[in-house]
Amino acid sequence: MFSIGDFARHGRVSVRMLRHYDAIGLLPPARVDRSTGHRAYHAAQLARLNRIVALKELGFTLQQVRQILGEGFGAEQLRGMLALRQAELQNRIEADTARLADVRARLQMIEAEGTMPTEEVTMKSLPAVRLAEVSGTARTMDPQSIGPVIQGLYAELCAALERAGVVPVGPATAYYVDSADGESTTVHAGLPVNAEPDPALEFDVVDLPAVPQAATIVHRGPMDDCLPTYQALLQWMEATGRQPADTGREVTLACPEDPAGMVTEIQLPVRPA
Secondary structure (H helix, E strand, O other): OEEHHHHHHHHOOOHHHHHHHHHOOOOOOOEEOOOOOOEEEOHHHHHHHHHHHHHHHOOOOHHHHHHHHHOOOOHHHHHHHHHHHHHHHHHHHHHHHHHHHHHHHHHHHHHOOOOOOOOOEEEEEEOOEEEEEEEEEEOOOOHHHHHHHHHHHHHHHHHHHHHHOOOOOOOOEEEEEEOOOOOOEEEEEEEEOOOOOOOOOOOEEEEEOOEEEEEEEEEEOOHHHOHHHHHHHHHHHHHOOOOEOOOOEEEEEEOOOOHHHOEEEEEEEEOOO
């Protein structure tokens, strides 16, 4: 048997926590010395401790932990419950991370209020381009909403191109179309190809028209942080008396494994003066 100190050490919990579990009847010691009050535990009790700690860390209250363990769930049932709870927590973490990224981008824009953008804006014409593309729907135009959608679309498109034996001939090009009610956005993920439209293909082949004039700006870093760059481009257009004419495009110039090294050119068609 192990003293409460040794049991706590090997179970990676505090002695205070073990005493609390004992007090509420969740994990009584195997033996209590009547003369000294010292608690002792069997090594086999580590299995119950592991269950308690895992359930507690996944957000269950001690009352819920008591109920779960009291119902005698087997290891397989517990694994299923823990996996489900783990997935819920992971989704929550991802959502919170996305919100933090959005807050960070908004703070950058607030700090830059009243200043002219430092990024270089270039006016140029855009050639027509033929794209192999797949499309999906994002809940909003927010980068955190679009990001997971477009990543999945490009994975789908690359796999479909490989199956069809079609090789891309240029950089990834994405564009977006808002729904009529403005409640959602259709995301188009494309890669330039030399291929003819064919209903048998798992992707669409579309032709984006040439653009006589477009205001372009380079965004460096993950597209989750692209809002300041987009707004800098709009500030420049307003300051120079220009108006957007159509849906913009995002052309990926560099896409390393580390998203911090991404380079994307944002292209916004401009109305003729």
